[in-house]
Ligand code: FES
């Protein structure tokens with residue numbers, strides 16, 4: 001589940017805020033410029049616009065409020081499109097088999113395991129990754145709560161945890177610790193930060209429901 005081989009790079013000091021703000025920080029430095037169409041509107045492209053050209057297909061989707069048209073291999077996963085083609089590396093590849101939740105994103109507002117979702121399925125849909133939840137430099141309430149409640153250690157699972165946690169609250173499943181645990185059961189944390197994660201979701205739920 002590593003992005004790079006250990007020892008390839010010099011150690012870098014990374015703060016928890018930077019991890020949670022992957023969208024704001026890392027994306028700003030690594031994200032490739034996206035082709036934005038002037039008349040773009042969320043969800044305006046119907047599935048019929050999917051044009052097949054051999055094994056390469058062209059899709060049109062909205063990622064983190066940016067309209068994107070991109071030619072991709074018809075077999076490519078949404079995870080690989082986000083990370084390798086669009087530079088949204090905040091979404092992590094853990095198992096690549098639908099078992100860890102590290103790759104969780106929102107598609108049309110619902111959680112999706114991007115490693116098991118074909119990129120082609122994003123055609124005409126709206127995708128949100130961890131880079132898209134903050135408002136500029138202002139972290140989402142869930143991101144702040146993860147910091148406040150020490151809900152991470154290495155941070156690798158955290159983007160997926162945050163995306164699922166936001167959905168947990170929006171779908172009104174943050175009603176008790178048990179309900180939160182049940183909803184979040186697909187997100188594995190190898191560092192065992194579960195106590196902090198549940199506490200963070202409880203805290204953010206109050207704020208999100210008030211807002
Ligand atoms: S990378 Fe593990 S569920 Fe997708």
Ligand code: FES
Nearest residue numbers: 153155189190191
């Ligand atoms: S914080 Fe390390 S895997 Fe969850």
